[in-house]
Amino acid sequence: MEPITIADADVPALGFGTAGMDTDEERYDAISAALDAGYRHIDTAQMYDSESAVGAAIADSGLDREELFVTTKLDGGNRDHEAVVDSTYESLTRLDTDYVDLLLIHMPDQEPSHEETLDAMNELVSEDVVKHIGVSNFSVEETKNAIEHSSAPILTNQVEYSLAERQDDLLSFCIDQGVMLTAYSPIKLGDRLEDDVVQETADTHGKTPRQVAIRWLLQQPYVSTIPRSSNPEHVRENFDVFDFELTDEEMRRLFATEGDLDDALASKLGL
Template sequence: MEYITVDGIEVPALGFGTARMNGYDEQYRAVSTALEIGYRHLDTAQMYGSEEAVGSAIADTDLDREELFVTTKLAPGNRDTEAVHDSTAASLERLGMEYVDLLLIHSPNDGIDHEETIRAMNDLQEEGSVRHIGVSNFSVQQTAEAMKYSETPIVTNQVKYHPYKSQADLLAFCIDENVMLTAYSPLAVGDVSDDETLTAIGQRYNKSAAQVALRWLVQQPMVSAIPMSSSAEHIRENFDVFDFELNDEDVRAIFDLQDGLPDDLADRLDI
């Protein structure tokens, strides 16, 4: 496993996502499999309906809580002070935990001042039920505003990022500001599997197109990825991306699948 150091903590660069799963049984089996394989970074959210399954799967292992990095997110309606406190308490009850490692604002909500939400999240940090905070689906400007409002570091911005979806401006910002960019849908909901460029690159490393896509992400500074799968085979395959490294030519070829690699980002990636 490789790690990203941010706000004095080491976060596993590869995590396991739980969005779009079909009910408790599938969620529980998938998370249990992921934990058995070696995933220690788990991502859930109030609106996913997976917190209970994540908590149960963890409880049924012999893992110590401190070995895990668990993220959940505030649902869109839970943004005022009271809702932040109450909904986080409910999340912790479903998870069966005393704290979460990371609490995110799930997406921007123009109807609620982000400052109020972030202040309430800071209060939870002071109480100890939340260790770190962040945002999701925020623009560069919105992320900068969140950083201004918060008394503590904004640890991550979780956004859709994969070989066909450029996040060049945000990634440059995150590298400069020491903010982790967490990539959800890193395999483009499976679309990368048949990609000719990724397949050709993978053949040189004896890896699948999906493994190449994940390696491309976690090889970038400040980027973590949280692939989701209910298939034990795919969960294991996605985890097997730390025994090879893409060369600069391969990295550029994958950036060419989107908008290419801007010069300023290439400098930050040292390519």
């Protein structure tokens, strides 16, 4: 897997999400299956209750910590300076690690100000317990303001992005600014899974519609994605996307399933 190199970080473009699982056993088994399948980018959050399972699965995997890229996110109630610092150290304990590769503001709509939160996150970067920082669910304007305020680069904005949920303005902005767009819910596609273009593309490559949807994301500049599943077969299926490549025409046709693609963005995408 070719990483996305951005802000002096090499980020595996395909990661594994850990939201929406009900029990520690389910989380541990899913994360272990992901690590066995080859995922080296694991995404968690304080609100997911999955940090301990991530830490345990990593410890039991036999992998060196340096082989992995681990992301977590601040809970909405942990946004003032003291809470950012204290809760991040608590996350490190649950994750059984000395550092996280990436710490995100999870949502843009909580107090106190983003500036106070970012100041504390930058302090953690200076202490080397957080390697990189970013945001999640931010608009273009909110991302721009975070970039302007933070002394450390904003590595990513993690948002819902898929064939059924385009983010054209944000993607264009991220490409211009050198910010990674991390796509969550990449296979939450609804009727897109049965779309003729998606199905025909899948048939052409001997792949599933879900694999086509993930590959479509990975071929876009500055885009990473973090599919999730507690089904080991689906975990492996979602990772099995590196032995085929979509043509430019296929990429354009897939974009067109959710409306026209602006010429300026098409140019930035090399399409």
